[in-house]
Amino acid sequence: MTLNFIQIILVLIVSFLAGMEGILDEFHFHQPVIACTLIGLVTGDLTPCLMLGGQLQMIALGWANIGAAVAPDAALASVASAIILVLGGQGTKGISSAIAIAVPLAVAGLLLTTLVRTLATAIVHIMDRAAEEGSFRKIDFWQWVAICMQGLRIAIPAGLILAVGAGPVRALLEQMPDWLTKGLGIGGGMVVAVGYAMVINMMATREVWPFFAIGFVLATVKEITLIGLGAIGISLALIYLALSKQGGGSSNGGSSNNSGAGDPVGDIIDNY
Amino acid sequence: MAEEIHITKGDRIKVWWRSTFLQGSWNYERMQNGGWAYTLIPALKRLYHTKEDRAAALKRHLEFFNTHPYLASPILGVTMALEEERANGAPIDDKAIQGVKVGMMGPLAGVGDPVFWFTVKPIIGALAASLAMAGNLMGPILYFVLWNAIRMAFLWYTQEFGYKAGSKITEDLSGGLLQEVTKGATILGMFILGSLVNRWVSVKFTPVVSDVPNQKGAYIDWSSLPSGKSGIQKALELQSQGLSLTKNKVTTLQDNLDQLIPGLMGLLLTLFCMWLLKKKVSPIIIILGLFVVGVVFHVIGLM
Numbered sequence: 001m002t003l004n005f006i007q008i009i010l011v012l013i014v015s016f017l018a019g020m021e022g023i024l025d026e027f028h029f030h031q032p033v034i035a036c037t038l039i040g041l042v043t044g045d046l047t048p049c050l051m052l053g054g055q056l057q058m059i060a061l062g063w064a065n066i067g068a069a070v071a072p073d074a075a076l077a078s079v080a081s082a083i084i085l086v087l088g089g090q091g092t093k094g095i096s097s098a099i100a101i102a103v104p105l106a107v108a109g110l111l112l113t114t115l116v117r118t119l120a121t122a123i124v125h126i127m128d129r130a131a132e133e134g135s136f137r138k139i140d141f142w143q144w145v146a147i148c149m150q151g152l153r154i155a156i157p158a159g160l161i162l163a164v165g166a167g168p169v170r171a172l173l174e175q176m177p178d179w180l181t182k183g184l185g186i187g188g189g190m191v192v193a194v195g196y197a198m199v200i201n202m203m204a205t206r207e208v209w210p211f212f213a214i215g216f217v218l219a220t221v222k223e224i225t226l227i228g229l230g231a232i233g234i235s236l237a238l239i240y241l242a243l244s245k246q247g248g249g250s251s252n253g254g255s256s257n258n259s260g261a262g263d264p265v266g267d268i269i270d271n272y
Numbered sequence: 273m274a275e276e277i278h279i280t281k282g283d284r285i286k287v288w289w290r291s292t293f294l295q296g297s298w299n300y301e302r303m304q305n306g307g308w309a310y311t312l313i314p315a316l317k318r319l320y321h322t323k324e325d326r327a328a329a330l331k332r333h334l335e336f337f338n339t340h341p342y343l344a345s346p347i348l349g350v351t352m353a354l355e356e357e358r359a360n361g362a363p364i365d366d367k368a369i370q371g372v373k374v375g376m377m378g379p380l381a382g383v384g385d386p387v388f389w390f391t392v393k394p395i396i397g398a399l400a401a402s403l404a405m406a407g408n409l410m411g412p413i414l415y416f417v418l419w420n421a422i423r424m425a426f427l428w429y430t431q432e433f434g435y436k437a438g439s440k441i442t443e444d445l446s447g448g449l450l451q452e453v454t455k456g457a458t459i460l461g462m463f464i465l466g467s468l469v470n471r472w473v474s475v476k477f478t479p480v481v482s483d484v485p486n487q488k489g490a491y492i493d494w495s496s497l498p499s500g501k502s503g504i505q506k507a508l509e510l511q512s513q514g515l516s517l518t519k520n521k522v523t524t525l526q527d528n529l530d531q532l533i534p535g536l537m538g539l540l541l542t543l544f545c546m547w548l549l550k551k552k553v554s555p556i557i558i559i560l561g562l563f564v565v566g567v568v569f570h571v572i573g574l575m
Contacts, residue, residue, distance in 0.1 A: 020296075023295050023296065023298055024292065024293060024294070024295050024296060024341070025295060025341055026292045026293075026341065026423065027292075027416075027420060028415070028416070028419050028420070031397070031415065033397070033400045033401055033404050033411055033412045033415050034412050034415060034416055037404070037409075037411075037412040046409075047407050050404050050407060050408075050409060050411070050412070051404060051405055051406075051407055053401075053404050053411075053412065054400070054401040054402065054403070054404030054405035054406075054411055055401070055405055057397050057398075057400060057401035057404065058397075058398070058401045058402075058405070058472055060397075061393070061394045061397050061398060061401070061468070062390075062394065072555065072556060072559070100563060103559055103560065103563065104560070106556070107556050110556075117298055117299055117300055118299075118300060120297050120298060120299035120300075120306070121299040121300055121301045123297055123299070123306065124297060124299050124301060124302060124305060124306045124334070127297075127306050127309065127334060128331075128334060130330070131309070131327055131330035131331045131334055132327055132331070133323070133327065134323040134324070134325075134326030134327035134330060136313045136316070136317060136326070136330075139306075139309055139310055139313060139330065140310060140313065142297070142306070143293065143296055143297055143306055143307060143310040144296070146296050146297035146306065147293060147296035147297070150296065179567070179570060179571055180567060182570055183563075183566045183567030183568070183569070183570035183571060184563055184566060184567060185566070186476075186566035186567075186569065186570050186575050187562050187563035187564070187565065187566025187567060188563070188566070189473070189474030189475065189476075189566075190473065190474070190475055190541060190562045190565070190566060191559050191562045191563065192472050192473050192474075193469070193473045193538065193541045193542040193545050193562075194545050194549075194555050194558050194559050194562070196465055196468060196469050196473070196542050196545075197542050197543075197545035197546040197548075197549055198549060198555060199389075199390045199394060199461070199465060200462070200465055200542070200546055201546050201549055201550065202385065202386070202390055203386055203390050203458050203461055203462055203465075204462070205458070207455075208458050208459055208462040209462070211459050211460075211462045211463040211466065212462040212463065212465060212466040213466060214463060214466065215462065215463035215464060215465065215466025215467040215468075215470075216466035216467065216469060216470045216535070216539060217466075217470075217533070218466075218467060219466065219467030219468075219469075219470035219471050219535070220470060220533060220534045220535065226398060226399050226402060226467075227399065229463075229464065229467045230395060230399075230460075230464065232463070233459070233460045233463035233464050234460055236459060236460075236463060237456040237457075237459040237460045237463075238456070240456075240459055241452055241455065241456050
């Protein structure tokens with residue numbers, strides 16, 4: 001599919017927003033389910049992009065910026081793979097190859113993030129000088145320069161893919177043999193586990209493992225929807241908190257919420 | 273110093289809006305410091321009027337700062353309260369303000385990560401993703417509206433709470449409430465993760481373990497069906513009675529595994545990933561590795 005001028009501008013705006021949010025982490029324009037859908041919306045290729053966004057979101061569920069560590073870059077992954085999906089013009093058939101392209105891009109995005117955060121150090125030094133003058137206006141200005149830098153981090157790569165154009169992208173996708181795309185689809189089904197593993201490693205304690213087991217077993221009952229499971233989960237949490245309060249002293253011992261400590265499965269895993 | 277200066281509600285709304293951009297100038301040297309100073313500007317503008325005061329205030333808020341971006345809000349509230357007292361002549365020095373900031377940012381980040389990143393986001397995200405994968409536009413809309421409603425309300429109320437509690441907040445926070453919220457979120461999060469691992473990690477083995485013929489009468493005998501539409505109707509009726517569609521009963525390795533409990537291989541894969549992550553293997557390497565495994569296993573016919 002070839003995009004017209006207005007569509008290209010809109011795609012770049014969406015990319016810019018996704019790039020900003022990749023660091024701000026507030027409105028969540030960079031989450032795949034939103035970024036891919038927006039790209040689909042402005043290019044008129046809504047349904048395939050929506051479905052791509054859903055699948056990428058599943059993979060990226062556990063990706064979070066914790067402390068100074070940065071997770072794989074969902075912003076570049078979703079924006080670029082959605083653009084490639086649109087340019088390839090394969091519709092829903094192209095989703096699994098778009099996902100396979102998205103993952104290496106998430107790594108490349110990480111490098112760009114590191115670069116921009118290093119550049120931001122220079123901006124903060126300029127802010128220091130503005131502070132000497134007591135100038136609020138200059139601090140405001142440089143804060144926005146930094147934010148725009150984050151937006152360009154995604155908008156520029158998106159522009160490059162658009163500049164390469166539909167032809168080469170489609171040729172690339174069509175060269176992918178069937179066994180490769182099928183295999184990548186299977187890999188995509190397994191990759192989801194990595195995100196979950198990251199989150200579980202952060203949260204798991206001896207106290208909460210049973211709830212994981214209950215959730216796992218209840219999910220085999222296909223009639224219970226995700227909302228239903230959420231309701232059961234909230235109820236269990238409330239019941240547990242109420243009971244442990246009644247138990248008086250018993251809850252005091254379990255106050256160590258730090259990950260790692262008192263995590264039996266984690267300990268077993270560690271020992272191998 | 274004739275009359276006391278107060279931060280107005282309008283200033284606090286401006287600070288609340290600016291806190292959205294807290295991480296904009298995130299850098300490796302002092303992390304969120306630039307965004308922190310930027311966020312506080314409406315309050316500082318109200319409180320300080322000479323160039324010297326303003327310069328001193330900005331410098332003190334360009335010190336190192338880093339916490340969970342949402343949990344910065346209660347700290348912003350407390351800091352505004354302290355700055356207000358200071359501007360009105362209370363003996364609060366730079367060290368005291370920096371001490372409160374640093375003292376609060378660690379414990380609060382410890383609350384924000386499990387609550388927002390590991391509970392609210394996976395739950396809303398999984399819900400939205402499963403809708404979107406089915407082509408339902410409600411997925412992204414639901415995610416955007418729910419996430420931002422929760423976030424904006426949280427930022428505003430905790431910021432107001434911090435401002436009103438002032439320096440007393442450390443006592444309130446060390447109480448049981450925060451720990452309870454964290455624990456409740458952790459329980460909910462682990463529960464949901466358990467079900468997500470079961471439903472969404474897909475590992476399917478295709479090799480055929482057994483291929484035995486069904487007994488006569490246990491499968492649909494296609495040659496004896498009437499032709500045309502009535503044949504289709506008959507076949508569907510027979511199928512709903514529990515008859516097999518094929519003459520042979522094919523059992524794959526996956527069918528055997530599912531008899532133990534559906535999703536077992538997904539669980540094992542997740543535990544294996546946890547182990548790899550604890551061994552400091554980069555998640556990126558694991559992700560790329562799984563794609564390679566998927567392709568190789570597909571080519572040799574295992575998956």
